[in-house]
Amino acid sequence: MARPLAAAGSKKTSSIIGQIVAGGHHSSYEDVEGLIISLGVIFALLLPGAMALQNMGFDDGVRSKNFLLLLCTQPAFRSYVVEVLSSPDTGDIGQHEAELFSWNVTLGGGKYLDTKAVLQGPASLWEWDGGSPESLYPCGTKTDIACTARAVHEHFEEWRTDAWALMHPDAPLWTDHLSAMNSFGMCAFMAGLLGSLMLYISLSLSAGREDSSGDALRKWNSVGFPLLFINLLVLLASIIVMLFANDAYSESQDPFFLRSGGRFGAYAKIALLAVFTPIVFLFIFGSVFGLVKSVRAFRSGGAAPGGGEAAGEGGAEAA
Numbered sequence: 354m355a356r357p358l359a360a361a362g363s364k365k366t367s368s369i370i371g372q373i374v375a376g377g378h379h380s381s382y383e384d385v386e387g388l389i390i391s392l393g394v395i396f397a398l399l400l401p402g403a404m405a406l407q408n409m410g411f412d413d414g415v416r417s418k419n420f421l422l423l424l425c426t427q428p429a430f431r432s433y434v435v436e437v438l439s440s441p442d443t444g445d446i447g448q449h450e451a452e453l454f455s456w457n458v459t460l461g462g463g464k465y466l467d468t469k470a471v472l473q474g475p476a477s478l479w480e481w482d483g484g485s486p487e488s489l490y491p492c493g494t495k496t497d498i499a500c501t502a503r504a505v506h507e508h509f510e511e512w513r514t515d516a517w518a519l520m521h522p523d524a525p526l527w528t529d530h531l532s533a534m535n536s537f538g539m540c541a542f543m544a545g546l547l548g549s550l551m552l553y554i555s556l557s558l559s560a561g562r563e564d565s566s567g568d569a570l571r572k573w574n575s576v577g578f579p580l581l582f583i584n585l586l587v588l589l590a591s592i593i594v595m596l597f598a599n600d601a602y603s604e605s606q607d608p609f610f611l612r613s614g615g616r617f618g619a620y621a622k623i624a625l626l627a628v629f630t631p632i633v634f635l636f637i638f639g640s641v642f643g644l645v646k647s648v649r650a651f652r653s654g655g656a657a658p659g660g661g662e663a664a665g666e667g668g669a670e671a672a
Contacts, residue, residue: 382561382570385577389556392584393549400542403595406602407535411528413511414606418489418527420514421502424472425492426484427524431472433517434509439469458504468501486530503608527605534598541591548584552577589633596625 409415423430438454456469471478478495481488493499518524556577561570 380574380578382556385561385570385574385581386553386556388581389549389553392581392588393546393553395588396542396546396549399592399595400539400546403535403539403542403591403598406595406598407532407539409602410531410535415528415531415602416511416514417506417608418605419518420506420509421493421499422486422489422525422527423514423518424502425479425481425488425498427521428479428482429521430517430524431479433513434505435469435472437513438505438508454508458500460500466497466500466504468504471497471501472505484525486525486527488525489527499608527601531598531601531605534594534601538591538594538598541587541594545584545587545591548580548587552580552584596629600625 424434438456441453456467458466458468460466476482478498479492481492484492518526556573559569559573561573564570
């Protein structure tokens with residue numbers, strides 16, 4: 354019984370897709386041209402933002418997340434931090450007096466946090482050793498770790514972090530995590546923009562506008578309309594990737610993004626999941642539903658575009 358139902362569902366889905374594609378064949382030249390131009394304009398408007406975000410992916414905020422991520426996942430880096438801050442030799446002899454770092458951070462009310470003890474803590478505290486960039490989320494929710502990283506990073510020279518990371522290329526970095534999303538998003542925007550340009554040139558050079566019978570445009574739509582739909586999917590995917598990249602960048606600028614705990618501590622991610630996603634899916638399903646109903650009505654009527662007016666004119670002439 355399950356197989357006939359599955360076959361019927363598959364056949365129904367194929368029928369709906371076929372109806373949508375057939376409906377695209379009946380689009381006018383102006384409709385297709387307007388869709389291509391609209392997609393191209395949206396790609397062109399969003400591309401500069403993606404390029405700017407990629408260029409901002411190496412500022413001080415992102416590099417501070419590199420420091421926290423290395424602390425969370427690399428025991429050798431934690432030992433290196435303790436070794437450097439325990440030594441009076443800072444490498445700047447002659448510029449100021451050598452001064453040992455104070456490991457005890459005052460928290461008020463007579464409370465102190467021993468940052469050295471945290472850095473040298475057991476494996477049960479640093480349970481993300483060898484982890485990926487995603488380890489930053491659960492690790493950063495530990496208040497002792499977050500406070501230690503903030504206090505220690507202020508006194509640890511940035512070039513030392515860079516030098517250690519260069520000597521350990523397998524260690525994960527937040528800059529790599531952010532740069533990967535930015536690069537894929539920007540390249541997708543650029544490819545979509547060029548795709549829209551190619552489609553527009555192809556449509557302009559075709560005989561779709563001059564051919565009064567509409568055969569030339571229908572032939573072009575049989576190839577161009579699916580490509581236009583693919584370009585729309587590229588646009589949606591690019592926007593989603595860049596929203597995640599923007600979320601990662603916003604988190605790097607905010608030292609408090611994990612105070613609420615868990616993976617959803619940042620408002621950028623909450624907005625993405627609670628606002629953007631439902632609204633986009635609502636319009637996607639609504640648009641597809643409206644298109645399917647329109648195509649079905651057109652199919653059941655058996656008329657060509659403008660068929661109602663043509664029938665009316667024919668009836669008037671017969672009368």
